[in-house]
Amino acid sequence: MSARIEIASEAGACYGVERALRMVEDAAKSSEVPVHTLGPLIHNPRVVSGLAEKGVTVVSSPEESAGDTLLLRTHGVTPDEERRARELCHEVLDATCPFVKKVHQAAARLAREGYQVVVVGEAGHPEVEATLPHAPGAVVVGSADEAAALPSCKKIGVVVQTTQSRANLEKVVAALLGRAEEVRVVNTICDATSGHQGACAELAARTDVMVVIGGRISANTKRLAEIASGLCPRTHHIEGADELDPSWFDGAELVGITAGASTPASQIAAVRTAIESIVA
Template identity: 75%
Template sequence: MATVEVAREAGACYGVERALEMTEAALGGGRGRVRTLGPLIHNPRVVESLAERGASVVGDPREAAGCTLVLRTHGVTPAEEALAREACSSVVDATCPFVKKVHRAAERLAAEGYRVVIVGEAGHPEVTATLAHAPGALVVGTAEEALALPRSRKTGVVVQTTQSAARLAEVVSALLSRTEELRVANTICEATSGHQGACAELASRADAMVVIGGRNSANTTRLAEIARAACPRTHHVEGTDELDPSWFEGAGLVGVTAGASTPASQIRAVVTAIESMVGE
């Protein structure tokens, strides 16, 4: 019989819990029809559940005209927010406070004459929103991409909140050869760092690992990468229906962790299901 252990830091972060609470309040507060601008969080099952209760997703604020519109945790562009406030009956800003910190840092660096470099994933909603706060900013995801940038006298760096400290260090090291002055705003979320450290520690001891969260979630995908580096028997799932008993054959310790967009209820459900499998 295997032991199932959850990482000491796992699951929904402050920003996600805050956004869910704000959306719940909008749904139950007599605000009329409720919509979210883009998926509220990167957890398809939670987003589907919210839609079933009335908070469906729109891609443009004008699609929510006359409704209460909730701005997603990953942030939106200033133009999108202005359009939302013009078109919608009310706006609930559920942008994660740590994402807003990235926006402010990017704005400050741009105003002070730095070429702004965002360490992150091009096309990710958080990065797209940050780019709009510092027009002309560049996105790099690897040290190789950083080395390919043209030289600049002053370079300022901000980081997508879900990036790893190791990735930031690699990019910063590469940028040192591309600029005369380098200023770095380490905007990685504390919850991200905590989740990643706890994941690595548990994976180093586990015979099998299960990572719970949306496959469209950057931070959950990164947890799976970290876990797999230490524990090859790592599996990324979105729910209990994806679990396979064969994953745990011969395992003495099964480790479980979850991304920052994974509510506690999903973690409990997966842990219960694994325990029933390994206890048979």
């Protein structure tokens, strides 16, 4: 059995994740006190486990890291959490993705200008939970049906979880147009998210088998798996090379690989090497 292997033209760790990983690696090497992250730094359990092996542990509140070094996760934290962290910790390093910061800023600006802020995203997701306090009274909607159920108001201002799809945003906005006299949209979807999704679709449409690499709790990775599955029925979402099943590749001529924004290049390389050994 032999097959060609192709990696999507845009795949793997985005700028925000790479920046956060550099920050935590530097802190682990240089800090004279223990280093922690407020919540998982990124949604990649294997990376988080690897950091734990280097002594970087996950805490759920600033109080758990009093006197130590604390990194604020890439998905962001609430203003209150950041305030408490800076009061209690020896050092606070802000690893919040700059694109997530833009969501916070846009939500706050819309609230100041009198808009009812709507966050298009997944309720309970850390990024969404960190965004809401920047716009008191903001609500979360995840679908057009949820948007259509909102009470009518004069002005609605929309921001978007960075890993949402443009297709879902368009459906939600269409539903909101009937709920207000004015709907203002600040499209805060990350360019890397759009690029990953487009490249995934292009590749999945041509492949016999698609392998999507990334944490099962990662919103953007799950979305890649959904996109790939719609175009390539033989799609498999894994977190690491040890999960590969040789039977997946029976009869395949082209195997596609993509990876979520929290997946480092080393994990992609390991999966490719493992697939090569199977299909060679």
